[in-house]
Amino acid sequence: MSVRKTVLVVDDQESNRAIVSQILSEEYDTLQAANGKEALAVLREHAHEVACVILDLVMPVMNGFVFLKIVRMSEEYANIPILASADESNTQSEVKALELGAWDFVTRPYDRTILLFRLRGVIERSQISTFRRLRYLVEFDGLTGLYNQNKFFERTQEMLRRCQQKNFVMIRFDIDRFKLINMFYGTQEGDRLLRYLAKSLLSLNEGRDCCTFGRMDADVFACCMSYSDRESVMKGIERGKRIIKAYNRSFDIVPIFGVYFVDDPALPPNVMLDRATLAAKTCKGNYINTVAVYEPKMSSSLEQEQEIINDMSTALERGQLCAYLQPRYSLPAMHPCGAEALVRWNHPQKGLISPSVFVPVFEKNGFIVRLDYYIWETVCQLLHDWRQRGFAPLPVSVNVSRVDFYNPNLVESICALTEKYQIPPSLLELELTESAYMDNPQTMKHVVSGLRKNGFSVLMDDFGSGYSSLSFLKDIEVDLLKIDMHFLEDCAIPSRGENILAAIIRMAQQLNIPTVAEGVEKQEQVDFLRKAGCGSAQGYFFARPMPVKEYESMIVCKKR
Numbered sequence: 001m002s003v004r005k006t007v008l009v010v011d012d013q014e015s016n017r018a019i020v021s022q023i024l025s026e027e028y029d030t031l032q033a034a035n036g037k038e039a040l041a042v043l044r045e046h047a048h049e050v051a052c053v054i055l056d057l058v059m060p061v062m063n064g065f066v067f068l069k070i071v072r073m074s075e076e077y078a079n080i081p082i083l084a085s086a087d088e089s090n091t092q093s094e095v096k097a098l099e100l101g102a103w104d105f106v107t108r109p110y111d112r113t114i115l116l117f118r119l120r121g122v123i124e125r126s127q128i129s130t131f132r133r134l135r136y137l138v139e140f141d142g143l144t145g146l147y148n149q150n151k152f153f154e155r156t157q158e159m160l161r162r163c164q165q166k167n168f169v170m171i172r173f174d175i176d177r178f179k180l181i182n183m184f185y186g187t188q189e190g191d192r193l194l195r196y197l198a199k200s201l202l203s204l205n206e207g208r209d210c211c212t213f214g215r216m217d218a219d220v221f222a223c224c225m226s227y228s229d230r231e232s233v234m235k236g237i238e239r240g241k242r243i244i245k246a247y248n249r250s251f252d253i254v255p256i257f258g259v260y261f262v263d264d265p266a267l268p269p270n271v272m273l274d275r276a277t278l279a280a281k282t283c284k285g286n287y288i289n290t291v292a293v294y295e296p297k298m299s300s301s302l303e304q305e306q307e308i309i310n311d312m313s314t315a316l317e318r319g320q321l322c323a324y325l326q327p328r329y330s331l332p333a334m335h336p337c338g339a340e341a342l343v344r345w346n347h348p349q350k351g352l353i354s355p356s357v358f359v360p361v362f363e364k365n366g367f368i369v370r371l372d373y374y375i376w377e378t379v380c381q382l383l384h385d386w387r388q389r390g391f392a393p394l395p396v397s398v399n400v401s402r403v404d405f406y407n408p409n410l411v412e413s414i415c416a417l418t419e420k421y422q423i424p425p426s427l428l429e430l431e432l433t434e435s436a437y438m439d440n441p442q443t444m445k446h447v448v449s450g451l452r453k454n455g456f457s458v459l460m461d462d463f464g465s466g467y468s469s470l471s472f473l474k475d476i477e478v479d480l481l482k483i484d485m486h487f488l489e490d491c492a493i494p495s496r497g498e499n500i501l502a503a504i505i506r507m508a509q510q511l512n513i514p515t516v517a518e519g520v521e522k523q524e525q526v527d528f529l530r531k532a533g534c535g536s537a538q539g540y541f542f543a544r545p546m547p548v549k550e551y552e553s554m555i556v557c558k559k560r
Contacts, residue, residue: 004029005051005123010039010067011085012059016108020054023112024119036062040070043077051123053082055102057093068100081122085110141215143191144198152214156224156269163210166226168262169233170269172276173240176254176283176290177366178219180406185251190219193247197221200243204236222273230261237291252406252440256283260294281305308361311347316374321345323378324545325396327555328516328538332530336555338395338429340538341379342545343371368401375399376417380428382548384421391556397429397459402436405443411450425455431482433461434472441475448476459516463504473511481508485519485539502532509533 006029009020014034021030031046033039036059043050057064064084071077084097084105094105103122106115139151147155160168175181175193182190194215201221205211211225227233237257244255258280260272279292282301315321323341330337345353362368379396386393404410418425430451436444448458457479460472472478483504508515517529520539529537546554 006031006046006049007119008033008039008042008046008050008053010034010036010053010059010064011056013056016056019110020115023110023115027116028119034061035059036064036067036070039067043071043080047076047080050080052119052126053080054106054119055082055084057084057086057097065096065100068097068102072101079126081126083118083122141198144195144215146198146201146221147212147214149214149216152212152216152222153269153273156212156272159210159212159224160265160269163226164265166210167228168210168224168265169227170260170262170272170276171223171225171233171237172216172220172258172260172273172280173222173255174218174220174280175244176256176364177403177406179366180369180403181251183366183369184407184409193251193253194219196247197244200240204240204243216273222276224262224269224272233259233261234291241290254290256280257291258283258294259291304357305361308353308358309365309367312358312362312367315345315347316370320347321371321374322547323375323382324547325551326538326545327543327551328536329542330536331526331534336394337536338397339551339555340397340431340545341375341399343375344545363401363403366403368403369407372399372401372404373413376414376428380417380421380423383423383427386552386556387423393427393556395427395429395457397431399431399433399461400436402433405436405440405447410447411454414451414456415454426457429457429459429480431459431461432478434463441471445476448478452477452479473513478513481513481515483515483517483534485517485521485525498528501528505529505532505534 004027007024008031009017009024010033011017011020012034017032017034021032024030028051031042031050033042036055038061039053039055040062043053055064055067068082068084071080071082081103082101084094084102085108086093086097086105087108094107097105103125104118106118139148140146141148146152175197178190178193181193197219198215198221201213201223205213205223205225208225211223213221213223216222237259241255241257245253247253258276258278260275260279262272275294278298279294282292282298283290321343324344325339325341327336328338328340329335343355343359345355345358347353359368362371376398379398383393383396400410407413414428414430415425418428432444432448451458458477459480459482460478461482463481463483481504483501505515514535517525517534517537518539520526520529520537520541522541525539526537526541543554
């Protein structure tokens with residue numbers, strides 16, 4: 001026995017509603033409404049029950065034409081068929097109703113046979129339409145129109161069987177730190193970028209016979225295609241990079257490509273994609289090499305990286321990631337003049353994990369933004385607490401990662417912290433690296449200017465370690481230069497490193513920028529820095545990074 005379907009009858013004349021309900025009574029249940037407004041209220045409550053709407057077009061309050069416009073704009077009601085009705089002489093209404101989305105039309109006075117025939121017809125069409133829509137949702141990505149992951153694997157497998165004589169390559173690409181675009185510019189802008197990526201992928205492969213492509217997840221896309229030679233594949237990828245980067249210059253879009261030249265066509269497509277993914281992961285955070293070809297040796301290092309990713313949120317929530325403080329000493333007075341906040345990870349099973357291991361991973365996946373903010377707030381809390389206890393704390397510097405510059409409200413976020421904890425901005429110093437300047441010079445200029453206008457001191461970390469240091473100094477005002485003493489290590493020409501270091505210090509003096517040397521470990525280095533005129537230093541010679549309580553007893557509590 002089939003389940004009876006429900007029809008919503010909308011007509012301002014009660015007699016018309018009664019006639020239709022009587023005609024339908026043997027096969028259908030009915031609901032009734034006297035105008036479009038009442039009909040919308042009924043749909044809100046019974047949309048999943050209603051198999052069709054029989055709609056009078058001429059009604060008070062809300063007529064059928066307005067009702068059609070509203071329903072057409074609603075995804076929830078889009079698949080409910082509407083059978084419009086009007087007097088036999090009103091042909092203009094029929095045309096207008098069909099233009100507005102009515103599925104069919106029936107005239108009054110009602111002919112029982114015609115009404116039932118047309119009602120069954122639109123309901124059957126809606127069931128076919130619903131089936132097709134469900135099938136589409138199962139096979140395709142709703143946002144981009146590309147195959148979803150399962151359908152991509154299925155079609156790729158079929159293609160590999162069909163074209164066994166050809167060579168194939170699996171390419172996987174995404175956008176480095178795409179989640180930051182969603183975070184700072186909104187998901188609508190992120191969705192627009194994803195649709196652009198899909199359109200670009202289709203246009204690049206237009207006309208290819210042996211090619212499949214799909215959206216795997218979030219910003220991850222995949223393409224499997226035949227190729228004649230590897231050079232043509234790499235040229236195609238470079239062309240794709242240029243197209244993607246052209247989307248919006250202000251976003252600093254960095255597409256990452258992982259490439260697996262299929263050496264075993266019998267592998268399942270998901271395994272091929274896994275290999276392309278392994279290659280892509282080696283590029284994350286690398287602004288020079290953004291394309292990588294799979295090699296078997298890639299697997300082991302990425303396993304370690306995945307372990308870090310699996311534990312990172314728990315580590316932050318449970319206090320395993322914490323701030324250590326390393327004092328900075330003035331020269332030649334040799335007394336503390338500040339400190340730097342450094343992050344340490346005390347893992348319950350693995351012990352102390354070096355920042356050189358986990359920080360690059362956090363920069364790749366964007367988690368560094370959460371960690372940086374946590375350290376900033378921790379330092380602000382400490383400074384507030386020390387002031388409340390009657391101490392006069394020295395300034396503490398915190399690191400601002402290059403990923404933080406993706407936040408258009410960076411200055412406001414930092415200002416809000418000092419206001420929240422009621423500390424002078426001069427106590428929270430901000431360390432920037434020139435790598436952030438290389439990523440986005442204009443943004444850094446704007447941020448540094450905003451920070452200094454709000455009373456913060458800006459320190460340039462690792463001066464001299466990169467290639468744009470002088471450009472940085474020319475374009476951006478900073479309050480202090482930090483010079484790494486490891487600059488002197490493994491110098492091929494005797495004394496050249498010392499001469500360059502002394503020249504940097506003299507240049508900074510001429511620019512009225514104080515200097516601090518990092519990584520000072522020996523008395524000879526201290527003597528050299530004093531002679532060269534360096535203002536302050538930090539390193540193991542003076543003190544190692546230490547837990548907060550140790551720093552308090554050693555530095556804070558002694559300074560009244």
